[in-house]
Amino acid sequence: MKKISLLLSLFIVFSMTSFAKKGGDNTLSKKEKKEGWVLLFDGKSTDHWRGYGKDHFPKGWVIEDGAIKCNGSGRGEAGAKDGGDIITKKKYQNFELALEWKISEGGNSGIFILSQEVEGDPIYKSSPEMQVLDNEKHPDAKLGKNGNRKAGSLYDLIPATPQNAKPVGKWNKVVITVYKGSVIFNQNGKNVVEFHLWTDDWKTMVADSKFKDWPNFIDPVSKGYIGLQDHGDDVWYKNIKIKEL
Numbered sequence: 001m002k003k004i005s006l007l008l009s010l011f012i013v014f015s016m017t018s019f020a021k022k023g024g025d026n027t028l029s030k031k032e033k034k035e036g037w038v039l040l041f042d043g044k045s046t047d048h049w050r051g052y053g054k055d056h057f058p059k060g061w062v063i064e065d066g067a068i069k070c071n072g073s074g075r076g077e078a079g080a081k082d083g084g085d086i087i088t089k090k091k092y093q094n095f096e097l098a099l100e101w102k103i104s105e106g107g108n109s110g111i112f113i114l115s116q117e118v119e120g121d122p123i124y125k126s127s128p129e130m131q132v133l134d135n136e137k138h139p140d141a142k143l144g145k146n147g148n149r150k151a152g153s154l155y156d157l158i159p160a161t162p163q164n165a166k167p168v169g170k171w172n173k174v175v176i177t178v179y180k181g182s183v184i185f186n187q188n189g190k191n192v193v194e195f196h197l198w199t200d201d202w203k204t205m206v207a208d209s210k211f212k213d214w215p216n217f218i219d220p221v222s223k224g225y226i227g228l229q230d231h232g233d234d235v236w237y238k239n240i241k242i243k244e245l
Contacts, residue, residue: 025066025238041240052085052123067236076232085123087225094245097176100238105168106137107233114224116216123227126216129155130185134168152187160192179245
């Protein structure tokens with residue numbers, strides 16, 4: 001009996017130690033801190049964020065169960081009265097961005113990089129976007145070319161291959177790497193998109209797209225904001241962290 005109790009005690013201690021090493025949501029491990037990772041969301045505050053074109057954090061976004069949530073208005077890109085896209089307060093150039101997202105049924109959102117804040121223009125006119133989508137029910141999944149509007153894709157330009165997004169209600173892990181114009185989208189442990197800004201290939205691809213008449217998209221800035229899209233649907237983001245390269 002004593003041996004069983006001792007083994008049980010050791011197991012509990014081991015489990016607690018393992019959990020402590022792994023940490024919970026919206027935290028950084030000792031290794032991550034040493035490597036230079038910084039939390040952009042700690043599960044409690046929105047200090048690193050504000051509304052696009054605003055000096056405050058919009059009421060259309062809330063903190064729910066340790067995640068930043070966009071409360072869907074059902075009005076698409078028009079969003080809620082005090083909703084809209086949110087951006088980081090700081091601009092970033094070369095970096096690794098890691099986060100997790102979960103979409104509602106029939107929902108749509110997106111992750112923007114190298115965003116400019118141009119008065120009178122929406123964020124998507126200057127920002128490459130990693131698509132966040134319910135591939136099963138949102139019509140965007142069937143539009144575009146070869147699935148380039150499905151989750152993980154460079155929106156309307158390059159389809160995510162393989163298409164490995166998880167179903168509605170499940171968390172998807174993303175890492176976006178940006179380094180001197182080379183960009184890699186990693187979704188759920190697989191590199192699904194790669195592209196190179198400012199190159200002839202980039203210009204040719206954009207010229208054959210809906211972005212062809214938007215100069216700030218054709219020639220993106222090398223340093224810009226990170227943004228999360230309000231597309232009128234419920235969407236959740238957590239474990240948002242960044243490492244500058």
